[in-house]
Amino acid sequence: MTTLLETMQRLLPAGSRLYRKAEEPCVVEWSLAPTWPPDMFAVAATLVNLSGCYAHAAVTGGTVASEAASKEFPERVARLGGIWRAADTADSAGLDALTAHLQDLWQALLTAGHESCVGRLDGVLPKWCSAALELMAIADEASSGIGFDSESNLAPRLLRRHWQPKHPKLTSESRRATATLCDLVPPEECCVQPKGRTPQVGCTIRSLTHHLALLPPIGEVTTRYLVQPPEDAVETEELNLLIVPFPFAVADDCFVAHTLHAAEHWGRFRMGTPWYPPGTEEVSGASIATFLVELIARSNEALTKLGKAAGVHGVVLPELALDAPRARLVAERLARDTTIELFISGVNVPPGGSGLPPKNAVHSYLFVGPERRLAFWEQAKHHRWRLDGAQIKRYSLALDPDHYWWEDIDVANREVKIYSFRSSAMLTTLICEDLARIDPVQTVVRAVGPNLLIALLMDGAQYEWRWPGRYATVLADDPGTSVLSVTCFGMVDRYVRQDPPEARTKATAAGEAIGLWKDAAGGRVVELRMNRGDHGVVLCLRMDRTEERTMDRRSDGGTTVQIVHDTSFSIRHAAPA
Amino acid sequence: MTAAPKVARALVAAPGRLTSEVGKATFSRMPRPVEQNRPDGYPSDEQFDRAANRALEDRRADEEKAEEFLRQMDERLRAHRNQAG
Numbered sequence: 001m002t003t004l005l006e007t008m009q010r011l012l013p014a015g016s017r018l019y020r021k022a023e024e025p026c027v028v029e030w031s032l033a034p035t036w037p038p039d040m041f042a043v044a045a046t047l048v049n050l051s052g053c054y055a056h057a058a059v060t061g062g063t064v065a066s067e068a069a070s071k072e073f074p075e076r077v078a079r080l081g082g083i084w085r086a087a088d089t090a091d092s093a094g095l096d097a098l099t100a101h102l103q104d105l106w107q108a109l110l111t112a113g114h115e116s117c118v119g120r121l122d123g124v125l126p127k128w129c130s131a132a133l134e135l136m137a138i139a140d141e142a143s144s145g146i147g148f149d150s151e152s153n154l155a156p157r158l159l160r161r162h163w164q165p166k167h168p169k170l171t172s173e174s175r176r177a178t179a180t181l182c183d184l185v186p187p188e189e190c191c192v193q194p195k196g197r198t199p200q201v202g203c204t205i206r207s208l209t210h211h212l213a214l215l216p217p218i219g220e221v222t223t224r225y226l227v228q229p230p231e232d233a234v235e236t237e238e239l240n241l242l243i244v245p246f247p248f249a250v251a252d253d254c255f256v257a258h259t260l261h262a263a264e265h266w267g268r269f270r271m272g273t274p275w276y277p278p279g280t281e282e283v284s285g286a287s288i289a290t291f292l293v294e295l296i297a298r299s300n301e302a303l304t305k306l307g308k309a310a311g312v313h314g315v316v317l318p319e320l321a322l323d324a325p326r327a328r329l330v331a332e333r334l335a336r337d338t339t340i341e342l343f344i345s346g347v348n349v350p351p352g353g354s355g356l357p358p359k360n361a362v363h364s365y366l367f368v369g370p371e372r373r374l375a376f377w378e379q380a381k382h383h384r385w386r387l388d389g390a391q392i393k394r395y396s397l398a399l400d401p402d403h404y405w406w407e408d409i410d411v412a413n414r415e416v417k418i419y420s421f422r423s424s425a426m427l428t429t430l431i432c433e434d435l436a437r438i439d440p441v442q443t444v445v446r447a448v449g450p451n452l453l454i455a456l457l458m459d460g461a462q463y464e465w466r467w468p469g470r471y472a473t474v475l476a477d478d479p480g481t482s483v484l485s486v487t488c489f490g491m492v493d494r495y496v497r498q499d500p501p502e503a504r505t506k507a508t509a510a511g512e513a514i515g516l517w518k519d520a521a522g523g524r525v526v527e528l529r530m531n532r533g534d535h536g537v538v539l540c541l542r543m544d545r546t547e548e549r550t551m552d553r554r555s556d557g558g559t560t561v562q563i564v565h566d567t568s569f570s571i572r573h574a575a576p577a
Numbered sequence: 578m579t580a581a582p583k584v585a586r587a588l589v590a591a592p593g594r595l596t597s598e599v600g601k602a603t604f605s606r607m608p609r610p611v612e613q614n615r616p617d618g619y620p621s622d623e624q625f626d627r628a629a630n631r632a633l634e635d636r637r638a639d640e641e642k643a644e645e646f647l648r649q650m651d652e653r654l655r656a657h658r659n660q661a662g
Binding site for chain 2: 019031084087089098100104107156159160373
């Protein structure tokens, strides 16, 4: 039987104290409540999760006692969390009240230290469960804005650690440190990261917090949270994305058989990449950059005519659109010649020297500050695409349809990168197959609840009824993430050859579906259609504020950002042939 | 780039019979980079690093204030524990 105390000691191997005076003896102790909110949260939330007490009627309602208690609980927790978050030593009385209450609750856990973490919860909720739930809630309130450097005075403490440099050559220690907000709880036990959305349906521990997410240990998948300095954050309620479904043509020999196990009816394929413009990397990359710069200018003109004050804020290219060097060249050029904030592209990362296969990754760049610094992050695909006979025939690929063909890529060292975007929203990306597979990434995405998820695909037409729409709906409901999927025109064009006549008629009138937008929380679905001969779709989004409540009736004060569709239109380069 | 309509027509005309040359043709008439009249060159890595460090140094006092608060909390927690016995 694992007791509470053993669990707490495992989570806090160096004890619960963050600071120790140099002259003090080196004694590991657990008798004091942790002072850093994410550490407190990690311990309390782990105990709550292990016991399953979050589902007890005392929390979710339904008993007379819970109804009475729930009236004063949100107010008390918000008040104490606010004192912690303000980090103001001048408020001596408030600080005394906070520390006395935290220590009393912590003592309740220690008193029950010999008890098991698990067991049937019949009748009255055990006192230690109530204490753990309240400690978790106070730590959550204390962490409001902690990932965004907003009003929280504690947030600056994280900035240096989670700031993403231009060259992400993180040391092993900094790689470990950015995987969690905790100082005392090692990421090998569990991780804590900032949170974007609170699920408004279902009954899980995720429904109990607004600002912090409890995540699995690093290993199977590592969640890395990255921030930008606050003075760089852009404040506007508009978010205009230019989606460029490049490549516009995918040739038969782009899918290349790499190995074949004929007797077992399967093989591996790799992506050829013949769609880059000709010339050296520099010339080719410059061609793409020039095209994008001019298409952004064209889009800005169209946005002005629509009465949109802001121009394009971000450019999105689908899965494998570029390779890493060209993506970098394009990013530097966009930083120099445009005012956009964000550039995201699927990239092919060539194999290293150790005999590993290539990586299929997404490269994302934020352009920050007056110097237009590049904040860069890479996230590799987690799951290989398996082509079957039906897909091979549908896309008319030059592979044997009697075999399964697996994408030959390296899928080790899985990471999910979450990036604070503007002052109060967070963004993440997934690549194609990862949107459809539940493990391991969806656990993380559901826990963190990013405000926006961009899925880069190499897929057919993005009709509402196809698989990206189904999986987007799941994430839109819980945790409440808005989802954008984007594919390349080349694959759409291959896919639609076998479309029924009515779909062709619609495409003739409205364009081809190169992307799909799904509003969060029961919102609408919009097929993003591009006219044949055009070169992109401008997607205009609004960053609305909405109120969310936790299952224990705590409000976020209407501070949650919900990204919703405003309008979208097809755009053509200024000088078509 | 501007050959995209032509490529699209070719795709419809000859499904399943494309070669990589058609893919390359997508960009065959794309505008060449125009280097004149551009702003100054892109800042060096050193300039970027200096700017990033400046932004972080500007928040040094806030970091230290947060650390000081947590130390104060630690002391008060200890006082409360000792008082409670």
